[in-house]
Amino acid sequence: MNSGELTEPFPQLFGRSAFWSELERWERPLVIIKSLARHDDRLIFASFSAACVFGLPVSLELLEDVYLAVSPRSHTGKAGRFVRCGVRPTPGIPTFARGTVHGIHVTSPEQTVVDCLCTAPFPQALAIADAALRFLGISPDELGQLVRRYGGRKRGVRGALRVASYADARSQSGGESIARGVMIQEGFVVPDLQVAFPDVLEPWQTFYVDGAWILDDGSKLVWEFDGKDKYTRFAGEHGDSVTRMMRERQRESRLTAVCDAVIRFDYRTVMAPGALARLLDAYGVPRIASSGS
Numbered sequence: 630m631n632s633g634e635l636t637e638p639f640p641q642l643f644g645r646s647a648f649w650s651e652l653e654r655w656e657r658p659l660v661i662i663k664s665l666a667r668h669d670d671r672l673i674f675a676s677f678s679a680a681c682v683f684g685l686p687v688s689l690e691l692l693e694d695v696y697l698a699v700s701p702r703s704h705t706g707k708a709g710r711f712v713r714c715g716v717r718p719t720p721g722i723p724t725f726a727r728g729t730v731h732g733i734h735v736t737s738p739e740q741t742v743v744d745c746l747c748t749a750p751f752p753q754a755l756a757i758a759d760a761a762l763r764f765l766g767i768s769p770d771e772l773g774q775l776v777r778r779y780g781g782r783k784r785g786v787r788g789a790l791r792v793a794s795y796a797d798a799r800s801q802s803g804g805e806s807i808a809r810g811v812m813i814q815e816g817f818v819v820p821d822l823q824v825a826f827p828d829v830l831e832p833w834q835t836f837y838v839d840g841a842w843i844l845d846d847g848s849k850l851v852w853e854f855d856g857k858d859k860y861t862r863f864a865g866e867h868g869d870s871v872t873r874m875m876r877e878r879q880r881e882s883r884l885t886a887v888c889d890a891v892i893r894f895d896y897r898t899v900m901a902p903g904a905l906a907r908l909l910d911a912y913g914v915p916r917i918a919s920s921g922s
Contacts, residue, residue, distance in 0.1 A: 639665075639695070640710055658692035665695060666733040673698040675714045676744045679735040685760050686803025687745070688753045698736050716740065717781060738765060740779050742772075746792050747785030752810025752899075754789070756803040758796035769796045799823045804856040805839050808899045815906040816916045818842060820852065829886045836884055838891075842914055849888035850914055855895040 636646040639661045652660060658681050662674060674682060675698035677691045698716045699705060705715040716736060728737055735741065742761040746754045758772060767775070773793040780786035795813060799822040800806045813819060820840035826849075828834040842850045884891050890912050898904045 642668075654689060658687075658689070662695065662733060663731075670732075670734070673734045673736065675716060675736045676712070676741065676748065679741040680745050680757060682730050682733050682735050683738060683741060683764065685742070685745075685764065686756045686806070688749075688756070688803070688807070691749060691753060714744065716744075739775050743776050743779040743789060744783075746776060746789035747780055747783050751788070751792060751814055752807040754792045755795060755810035755813075756800075756806035758792050759798060759800040759806040760803070762796055762798035769793055772796055795819070797822055801839065802854070802856055804896055804899070805854045807896075808852075808854050808894070808905065809840065811899055811905050812909065815909075817906075817909055818915045818917055824851070826851075826884060826887045828883055830883055838884070841888070844913075844915065848913075850890050850892065850912055851884060851888045852892040852894070852909075854899075855893055 634646055635643050636649050637643050638649055638657065642661060642664050644660075644664075649657070658678075662678055662682060666672060666674070674696060676696035677687050678696040679698075680687045681692055694707065694710050694712045696712045696714055699713045700715065703713065703715070705713045707713075728735055736744070738761075742757060742765070745757045749757065761767075762769065762772060765772075765775075773790055776786060776789045776793055780789060795810075797809075800809065801823070805822075809820065809822075820842050822840050823837050824841040826836045826838065828836055838851045839854050840852045844850065881891055892908065892912050892914075894905060894908060898908065
């Protein structure tokens with residue numbers, strides 16, 4: 630076999646370089662988890678790794694390591710690329726609940742979500758919380774109840790309860806949720822989501838935007854998160870890239886006829902410290918009187 634045909638994406642896991650290079654970045658963590666599960670079917674994946682298996686939106690920076698569930702009496706903590714998470718039995722359940730998804734053993738959806746909310750930074754936790762409302766079919770109040778039940782005395786429970794209070798199932802993607810989390814952290818008024826605006830050219834049609842603020846003076850400020858997945862879907866619906874760009878520009882021109890500003894930004898802007906705040910300030914997006922971090 631010629632050199633360069635194999636790659637080692639995770640310690641002691643090898644695969645064909647061509648296969649690995651063709652994978653999207655967001656596909657790679659799940660491939661690693663599946664490979665580890667095939668190698669050792671005793672492993673129970675937890676926290677962000679389990680959330681990845683369930684298909685919840687987990688930021689790639691949180692999936693650099695692999696998280697495993699162990700008894701709190703076992704050795705816990707990080708060893709190499711593995712993080713061993715002590716999971717205590719939930720009151721009323723004799724052992725920590727687990728399930729199997731596509732042959733992969735994982736902590737229960739409820740335990741998984743709560744563990745993620747207790748440890749992820751606020752914006753990334755909000756993305757998981759928003760998706761969890763749809764995944765579990767629950768309300769923000771019920772999510773808070775799950776945090777109290779499954780969080781116990783776990784470090785980070787207070788922060789997880791704060792995340793649950795802001796969770797909103799209307800968020801359409803993890804990127805939108807993270808952006809909203811940064812807005813909340815920076816002290817901006819929480820925007821309304823999936824706001825409908827009429828199409829001035831075809832009044833029977835309606836535009837839905839990712840989020841908007843309606844100011845006291847009646848001004849309407851719209852924001853839209855530019856994620857790759859959005860444009861991939863749009864291209865699939867509307868043909869080639871030129872047609873896609875034309876339709877998107879036409880849509881935005883009609884939006885500006887019924888609102889005062891369309892604020893667009895991508896993930897890089899969201900994650901650059903202070904960048905999104907400077908952008909929103911430039912458009913006059915209001916801040917609340919005081920906010921926590």
